[in-house]
Amino acid sequence: MADVNVAILGLNRVGASLGLALKKYSRQGGAHNFIIAGYDSIPQNVKVAQSLGAVDDAKNRPEDVAKGKDIIFMTLPTYEAGVVYPLIADTIRQGAVIFDFSPNKQKMTLLAERHIAPKGHIISMTSVVNPKYLYHGVLDTEHATPDYFERGAMLIMPSVKADKDAIALATDVTAILGAVPHFFDASEYDVLSTAVDGLPPLIGAVVFYSLLKSSGWSDMVRVSNPDFAMLTHSLYDRHPDELRDVWMNGATDLARHLDTIIHNLSQIRSVLLNKDEVALTAFLDETSAEYEIWLNRRMKPEWELEEQTKPENATVRGLMRSMLGSFVVGGDRKDNKQKK
The missing domain is CATH 1.10.3660.10 (6-phosphogluconate dehydrogenase C-terminal like domain)
Structure with a gap:
């Protein structure tokens, strides 16, 4: 089982649920062991996320959490994410992939790319969550669950500058979360x-x-x-x-x-x-x-008919297997090719 180092910046319901879902995948014998560090500006969110088992470690500075991580989930509110991106720009490693869940897609993608690219790769995403929770709208950390994304869809909104391998990784991570990837226009x-x-x-x-x-x-x-x-x-x-x-x-x-x-x-x-x-x-x-x-x-959305919703299918898909072996864990694949 290969270790994958993950940072979650923002431990609200979405962020903590991401951690719980990844931990569930590893616990059930998935091909990858996700080691998760978390950050939130609200200490209570951090405390609850740790008590739920959504993160393995937490630090007080986002740049420390993001440092050297393979995958970074940005789930902070927009007003905080705009401040955090410049802070983590120097600490992320070459080839890191950042999945941004900010609500204002076009605005935040431009801001993130300005600070992160080309060192890191930005993919904008949004979850259409498990219909089981349709009438459970409170977004605090206490309501985080590992099945929050199951039976739902993940809207993937790459910019024209997005790295193709990072886009493919987004679809594989989506499958691990139990959702179906759908490509969508940010505007x-x-x-x-x-x-x-x-x-x-x-x-x-x-x-x-x-x-x-x-x-x-x-x-x-x-x-x-x-x-x-x-x-x-x-x-x-x-x-x-x-x-x-x-x-x-x-x-x-x-x-x-x-x-x-x-x-x-x-x-x-x-x-x-x-x-x-x-x-x-x-x-x-x-x-x-x-x-x-x-x-x-x-x-009962249309995407439920797609077999890709099953997390176990992600373990046999080539991109997740190869990218976490080279693109993420070993650095940018393009860099690796140049070194050969």
Whole structure:
């Protein structure tokens, strides 16, 4: 079993789940033993990740964690990742592969390549997680699980400068995590994610703020329950700076979506004020039916049909076997060829 040295920068739910998934693979007899070091600016996240067994070691400085590692997962919030990339630029080894999970794909890829390339290779990625956790949206470390990526997809968004072997490694790591790799355009993802990832926490924040400023807020606090917490959970598990960056990056698209929502809210307001039960029933019937269609598709996505979801298949695939033997562990394959 070959050792692979991994760094995880950001021990939130995604980062800690990555560590747990890699450890599960090694524990179940996988071809590679992942030795994982972790970093997070929040000490509690580090403590929880260590208690879960997601990391073997943790250090207080990201540059120390990234030093000499074969694979680096960047799962820090955007505002932190932008600071960390310059710090690790001198400590990463030649040929290291960095999988960046930052939400703003185009912006962060350009920033990362400016500091890391050509010494290291940047691949932008995003997980479409296990449908089992679709209604478990809290992103704190305590909710990390080894099966977080299983039965899901990994969207791989390489830039035009991306190294082909690093791209191939991304697909193999994805298989180890139990997901199916799908190649996606970063600019298209940024637009789509604004709607499904940026808009919900914005709506939740606006609802919370509106109720906070209402006269009955003190009484609402006493009777609030999970429905309200689910709507507003991003104010709990995401830093305000992260939310600000996401919203500002997608400001134009968010404004467009808000225009549509405001129009529909205005119509629903009129329906409610007029006590129009027929119109309200028609709205609910159509919305509920379409929601059921969405939920069924999301619970059993098309990529489940692909055999690549099985982690054991990754052990026999040539790229993971060869790249971790030369490209990653032994340095950049291009450098090796030049030395022959």
